[in-house]
Amino acid sequence: xxxxxxxxxxxxxxxxxxxxxxxxxxxxxxxxxxxxxxxxxxxxxxxxxxxxxxxxxxxxxxxxxxxxxxxxxxxxxxxxxxxxxxxxxxxxxxxxxxxxxxxxxxxxxxxxxxxxxxxxxxxxxxxxxxxxxxxxxxxxxxxxxxxxxxxxxxxxxxxxxxxxxxxxxxxxxxxxxxxxxxxxxxxxxxxxxxxxxxxxxxxxxxxxxxxxxxxxxxxxxxxxxxxxxxxxxxxxxxxxxxxxxxxxxxxxxxxxxxxxxxxxxxxxxxxxxxxxxxxxxxxxxxxxxxxxxxxxxxxxxxxxxxxxxxxxxxxxxxxxxxxxxxxxxxxxxxxxxxxxxx
Ligand SMILES: NC(=O)c1ccc[n+]([C@@H]2O[C@H](COP(=O)([O-])OP(=O)(O)OC[C@H]3O[C@@H](n4cnc5c(N)ncnc54)[C@H](OP(=O)(O)O)[C@@H]3O)[C@@H](O)[C@H]2O)c1
Numbered sequence: 001x002x003x004x005x006x007x008x009x010x011x012x013x014x015x016x017x018x019x020x021x022x023x024x025x026x027x028x029x030x031x032x033x034x035x036x037x038x039x040x041x042x043x044x045x046x047x048x049x050x051x052x053x054x055x056x057x058x059x060x061x062x063x064x065x066x067x068x069x070x071x072x073x074x075x076x077x078x079x080x081x082x083x084x085x086x087x088x089x090x091x092x093x094x095x096x097x098x099x100x101x102x103x104x105x106x107x108x109x110x111x112x113x114x115x116x117x118x119x120x121x122x123x124x125x126x127x128x129x130x131x132x133x134x135x136x137x138x139x140x141x142x143x144x145x146x147x148x149x150x151x152x153x154x155x156x157x158x159x160x161x162x163x164x165x166x167x168x169x170x171x172x173x174x175x176x177x178x179x180x181x182x183x184x185x186x187x188x189x190x191x192x193x194x195x196x197x198x199x200x201x202x203x204x205x206x207x208x209x210x211x212x213x214x215x216x217x218x219x220x221x222x223x224x225x226x227x228x229x230x231x232x233x234x235x236x237x238x239x240x241x242x243x244x245x246x247x248x249x250x251x252x253x254x255x256x257x258x259x260x261x262x263x264x265x266x267x268x269x270x271x272x273x274x275x276x277x278x279x280x281x282x283x284x285x286x287x288x289x290x291x292x293x294x295x296x297x298x299x300x301x302x303x304x305x306x307x308x309x310x311x312x313x314x315x316x317x318x319x320x321x322x323x324x325x326x327x328x329x330x331x332x333x334x335x336x337x338x339x340x341x342x
Pocket of ligand 1: 048049050129130133153154155156157158159160177178179180183199222223225227243244245246247248249280281282283325326327328329330331332333334
């Protein structure tokens with residue numbers, strides 16, 4: 001085994017879109033494993049939009065990453081060495097060990113995964129945090145009924161792809177919004193959504209209206225911005241909106257540029273159509289994770305829940321891949337292969 005750890009730390013806080021110089025690759029000595037702890041070797045690292053928020057020191061639901069600290073993130077890791085009685089060498093776990101090749105753990109936040117169920121990388125996506133986010137938002141807030149129309153943006157991505165498929169499993173119509181013809185073809189033909197609309201098309205709003213002749217009953221909000229503007233006039237009375245994220249705004253500068261204030265128009269529609277809009281964090285619903293894992297594993301096994309991963313090779317590629325995620329360059333759940341599975 002190598003005697004150093006490679007890790008990527010936060011070098012500076014981005015102003016606007018992150019740049020490669022905001023990250024720094026470092027090497028440090030491999031630690032000894034104290035009694036009661038274990039050493040994890042990262043196989044896959046998850047890259048997720050929330051990491052952009054943690055790079056900023058603006059007030060938020062969670063503490064920022066400190067300058068010089070390892071970038072945070074979930075991993076699928078192998079236990080390399082164990083001095084912990086509940087964990088043995090060779091086990092594959094989901095951990096929260098960050099952008100680094102190895103990490104010590106006291107075992108508290110680990111979740112064992114069974115490599116026989118599905119490829120282990122799915123522990124970060126369809127059978128992990130992002131799949132659970134889709135499930136929790138739809139089940140607790142969206143609550144689509146059979147025959148209703150569910151619209152989701154970033155529909156080829158980690159959360160959106162699962163939202164539409166679960167909506168269809170429950171008998172609803174699923175309309176996906178994605179960037180570009182390849183992603184739209186995947187959403188419609190591979191994932192089986194009823195329609196997929198390209199948000200970059202010049203007549204995007206008209207195409208969306210045509211795909212939703214009965215209006216929109218559930219809008220699963222991942223994006224904000226121009227997509228919200230197109231969705232707003234199509235919302236039905238008593239529509240439900242799980243507000244999951246607004247990735248189109250994550251790189252906005254702290255001080256907003258002067259722009260048209262959309263809030264009054266949004267509020268007016270929300271009030272006059274008796275719409276429910278409810279922000280959520282997946283962790284609110286963690287008690288439902290066992291039910292999710294059971295149901296989603298069944299759907300994966302019987303082929304009703306499909307997934308796509310965008311796998312980037314090498315820890316040193318993580319900054320560029322993350323910058324690309326905020327610009328729609330990923331196609332499917334973005335993960336970095338940090339070491340081989342073998
Ligand atoms: N509330 C929670 O607990 C929770 C948990 C996980 C994720 N989330 C949120 O869920 C959303 C999706 O996350 P994910 O992990 O599934 O990411 P993802 O969809 O796999 O990847 C991000 C995608 O967002 C789209 N995008 C980026 N900038 C955009 C823009 N300006 N306008 C429209 N689309 C844009 C791109 O897809 P296109 O090329 O198709 O546009 C990009 O591929 C994010 O807002 C994230 O913060 C929330």
